[in-house]
Amino acid sequence: EVQLVESGGGSVQPGGSLRLSCAASGFTFSSYWMHWVRQAPGKGLVWVSRIYTDGSRVSYADSVEGRFTVSRDNAQNTVYLQMNSLKADDTAVYFCVRGDVRGYFVDNWGQGTLVTVSS
Amino acid sequence: QSALTQPRSVSGSPGQSVTISCTGTSSDVGGYNYVSWYQQHPGKVPKLMIYDVSKRPSGVPDRFSGSKSGNTASLTISGLQAEDEADYYCCSFAGSPYVFGTGTEVTVL
Numbered sequence: 001e002v003q004l005v006e007s008g009g010g011s012v013q014p015g016g017s018l019r020l021s022c023a024a025s026g027f028t029f030s031s032y033w034m035h036w037v038r039q040a041p042g043k044g045l046v047w048v049s050r051i052y053t054d055g056s057r058v059s060y061a062d063s064v065e066g067r068f069t070v071s072r073d074n075a076q077n078t079v080y081l082q083m084n085s086l087k088a089d090d091t092a093v094y095f096c097v098r099g100d101v102r103g104y105f106v107d108n109w110g111q112g113t114l115v116t117v118s119s
Numbered sequence: 120q121s122a123l124t125q126p127r128s129v130s131g132s133p134g135q136s137v138t139i140s141c142t143g144t145s146s147d148v149g150g151y152n153y154v155s156w157y158q159q160h161p162g163k164v165p166k167l168m169i170y171d172v173s174k175r176p177s178g179v180p181d182r183f184s185g186s187k188s189g190n191t192a193s194l195t196i197s198g199l200q201a202e203d204e205a206d207y208y209c210c211s212f213a214g215s216p217y218v219f220g221t222g223t224e225v226t227v228l
Binding site for chain 2: 035037044045046047050059060061062063095100103104105106107108109110111112
């Protein structure tokens, strides 16, 4: 069974930083793209970032480009999202999501971790 | 990277069919046959319902179907059931980024 468990969320002041982690199990982690998707309270889903199987390719939404960095450790079956220069608009539940092997959609979702940016 | 446009809400009686549209551009929906659809019940995690425009993952009932014409994709729920009441989001691969739709609330009357 695919399991994705996020951690690292919490409250932070504007301009601050947080690092999210996602521990994966139940599948061959190193064979799959991994994504981060967020959902602000009461709002829709927004794609944030993705990372290729070996970490050699990454991409970001325009809204987080230059502030967020995605990385992965295949030995630890973990994907990370380093979030810097946080803004109030970044307040959301952040989901870790597995991509399909081709890289064209996402399938399994973690439960999410809440990030709140407020003074 | 503008969100794909979906109707805010659709509704139908049990047994009826409803269709949700998802309109993008030639850079996303119209440019790739990689549209997916997700169902999200309140307080729950999204669930993949359709991928590659019209393919169903194992375990998804066949009353859920997908299609695409030009820059608009559609999700049809046939034989609407009470448990289908949820929010639905489309998503399209767009070359490197992905883009989700604005979301549609489906109400079973």
